[in-house]
Amino acid sequence: MNATNLQTQTPTALGLDVGTSRIVAAQRHDKDIQFDTQLNAFVTIPFSKLTQGVLKKERIPHLVQDSEITVYGDESERFANLFHRETRRPMLRGILNPDEAGSLTLVRQIVALVMGEGDGQGKRVCYSIPAAPLGANEEVNEHEASLKSMLSKMGYDAHAISEGLAVVYGEMESSNYTGIGISCGGGLCNVCLAYLSVPVFSFSIPKAGDFIDAGVAQLRGEPATRIRTIKEESFHFNGHFVNKIHQALSTYYEDMIQALVAALKDQFASVQNMPKLNRPIPLVLSGGSVMPPGFRDRFEKSLREIELPVAIAEVRMASNPMVSTARGALVAALSEL
Amino acid sequence: MRLAILIRNALVRALEWRARHFSDPVDRLQFLRRNIDAPGKAASWSAFGAASRSIAGRSAHAFIIATVLALVSAWCWTLSRHGKASSEIHGRLPGSARAVTRRAGRHGPPGTGKVWVVQTTPQFDLYSNGLRVEEQYATSTAPRRYVAFVRNGPISRVPSRASPVASAVEGEWRSAPAGIVYHTTESHWAPFEKEQNQSLRRAGEGLLEYVQRRHSYHFVIDRFGRVFRIVREGDYANHAGNSIWADQVWIYINLNQSFFGVAFEARSQPARNESTVNAAQIYAGRILTDMLRARYGIAASNCVAHAQVSVNPANFGVGYHLDWAANLPFAQLGLPDNYKLPLASVNLFGFEPPAAMLAAGLPSVKQGLLASQAELRADAGASGQPLERYRAKLQERYRDAIRALRGKGAYQEYN
Numbered sequence: 001m002n003a004t005n006l007q008t009q010t011p012t013a014l015g016l017d018v019g020t021s022r023i024v025a026a027q028r029h030d031k032d033i034q035f036d037t038q039l040n041a042f043v044t045i046p047f048s049k050l051t052q053g054v055l056k057k058e059r060i061p062h063l064v065q066d067s068e069i070t071v072y073g074d075e076s077e078r079f080a081n082l083f084h085r086e087t088r089r090p091m092l093r094g095i096l097n098p099d100e101a102g103s104l105t106l107v108r109q110i111v112a113l114v115m116g117e118g119d120g121q122g123k124r125v126c127y128s129i130p131a132a133p134l135g136a137n138e139e140v141n142e143h144e145a146s147l148k149s150m151l152s153k154m155g156y157d158a159h160a161i162s163e164g165l166a167v168v169y170g171e172m173e174s175s176n177y178t179g180i181g182i183s184c185g186g187g188l189c190n191v192c193l194a195y196l197s198v199p200v201f202s203f204s205i206p207k208a209g210d211f212i213d214a215g216v217a218q219l220r221g222e223p224a225t226r227i228r229t230i231k232e233e234s235f236h237f238n239g240h241f242v243n244k245i246h247q248a249l250s251t252y253y254e255d256m257i258q259a260l261v262a263a264l265k266d267q268f269a270s271v272q273n274m275p276k277l278n279r280p281i282p283l284v285l286s287g288g289s290v291m292p293p294g295f296r297d298r299f300e301k302s303l304r305e306i307e308l309p310v311a312i313a314e315v316r317m318a319s320n321p322m323v324s325t326a327r328g329a330l331v332a333a334l335s336e337l
Numbered sequence: 338m339r340l341a342i343l344i345r346n347a348l349v350r351a352l353e354w355r356a357r358h359f360s361d362p363v364d365r366l367q368f369l370r371r372n373i374d375a376p377g378k379a380a381s382w383s384a385f386g387a388a389s390r391s392i393a394g395r396s397a398h399a400f401i402i403a404t405v406l407a408l409v410s411a412w413c414w415t416l417s418r419h420g421k422a423s424s425e426i427h428g429r430l431p432g433s434a435r436a437v438t439r440r441a442g443r444h445g446p447p448g449t450g451k452v453w454v455v456q457t458t459p460q461f462d463l464y465s466n467g468l469r470v471e472e473q474y475a476t477s478t479a480p481r482r483y484v485a486f487v488r489n490g491p492i493s494r495v496p497s498r499a500s501p502v503a504s505a506v507e508g509e510w511r512s513a514p515a516g517i518v519y520h521t522t523e524s525h526w527a528p529f530e531k532e533q534n535q536s537l538r539r540a541g542e543g544l545l546e547y548v549q550r551r552h553s554y555h556f557v558i559d560r561f562g563r564v565f566r567i568v569r570e571g572d573y574a575n576h577a578g579n580s581i582w583a584d585q586v587w588i589y590i591n592l593n594q595s596f597f598g599v600a601f602e603a604r605s606q607p608a609r610n611e612s613t614v615n616a617a618q619i620y621a622g623r624i625l626t627d628m629l630r631a632r633y634g635i636a637a638s639n640c641v642a643h644a645q646v647s648v649n650p651a652n653f654g655v656g657y658h659l660d661w662a663a664n665l666p667f668a669q670l671g672l673p674d675n676y677k678l679p680l681a682s683v684n685l686f687g688f689e690p691p692a693a694m695l696a697a698g699l700p701s702v703k704q705g706l707l708a709s710q711a712e713l714r715a716d717a718g719a720s721g722q723p724l725e726r727y728r729a730k731l732q733e734r735y736r737d738a739i740r741a742l743r744g745k746g747a748y749q750e751y752n
Binding site: 029032034036169173176177196197198276278291319320321322331332334335 | 346349350352353356357362363365366367369370373457458459477480512569570571572
């Protein structure tokens, strides 16, 4: 067994993607960006000293509260399978889950897993927040303030960035940060049109991964966790569905894509002071829900079927869809140093 | 009004044009945000638009002056940024494949072409030379950080005056990898036959899970020639333990931090005389080596076998680990026969080879041992000291160097 006491270079800024299903931290270490990811989920199991001892010994992140042990982060999924339970989420549709007591505490613990325990030493961190869904501005404001307060208490100089804008910063350097960034996560699909790094509009729709999982689960009478596993491991858009779950997944995905495209069209129609774009702009897809093979083609087909006031040069996948938001948040944090 | 719009469009196009001169994404974003925000400290496009229209409404002339000033300011700011060392500008956020490729293009060692990332997915990374690195077992430890000692200082020879170690510790802190150590996993080994498919796959999966838990290497090449990332490239891996290597300029002590660990799923002494590695593994090793050398500017002389670098400080013996003590196919990996290189542990720190190594056939580490022993004898003669006393002094320097590294927090303890 090796123990290291080496000095490590301390990153000066961090990017943090606080998503409904995952929390991702991006830190620059010399020549590389390091990403640390944890599931934004937890599971509770009955308290026993033996279980607690095993968890401590195995260094499994957990909290002990009254008669329960809460296992959180990546390990929660393993324990959920072990105890035949569903994992629960501290966040719902992009914001802190009002139905889960102590959701902020759990998010804090998971953030500490990806960013490291200890004092933030005033390091600048840009953290993602969703764009407000229609009529839900106050909830997002409260969510933003809660996260800012939490990160400040951890010793960070925290600044919020809209998730869609973070995708633009993470993926659209080549077009001078002009284009449409879309992040389809667990709770929401976030969209941002930016021109020369300045956001023109941002919005979100509440149809994303969880919507698909829940819909298919209800339709097929299966647990949502199992649907998510099937979706992530074997679903694709090639038109030949091997079973009814895949068929249902395709239907719900179609619904999500249509809602996203329609909302994009509405937003363009309602925006004022639209900049004059002198050339076609790119559109980048990111987030865990865009991962099934064929998603890009299916989305582009739907997009081409509507008329937008701007020409789309290309629809492309993010270089690494799971970490685009965190990367963009890091770029934003570094640019403000 | 029309004039103002024309001027505003010209300003925006000028900003776009200037922004493209920034290769680093952070610099580019900084430049754009400073200049776009300038008219009204706008946080959104509508605010920016309103600010510029307001300016235009007040006076087109004033706007022209503002535009010219903004352009001059942008130009000066750009020049001042470019005035800094280009390495700093390129290195602001070099996690992107493009940044790394450009750097490799400038500083890549002779013999390695450009290699760049073609596609990155959660499952694999694909490189332009055909290398595909599987990501399923990727894990991380902590960022690489180590001290490299200057060889052409007091450490390269025992100086006549006492206490050379004070100078020896005057190396430099680094985070860039300096070389590659090749390993064999010495894991469960089934015959490479069609009938053994299940055993081969099971053994491979078990091995990958094991090395992932222990952070044993940066890469593992399984018996089907697949390359698996284990520890991320920017982090250290626990692959070399107590070890020493030196090139013409630098000395590296304990290579977990300074060298990549690349392991072939293989055994040093396979049963029934089967070949240690197969053609698929060698080809994968070749393109992996090419990628690492191209991206990190690694010298060919720093691509070596574990047996060449492994030492046992307890008895000052060379070759504590003996994987690839012989038959590492350097030529097929695109490298010169590095078995011929003298072992730094012997001629710089007085370590002694075991008899088994000297009895080995060729090609093997024996070639380097003989070369380093010859250098050691010559150095002892030049210093006018008997060989054994000279060797004892070198060993004392090693102990002092380790103490100095511990003092600097740059030493891993091995139990």
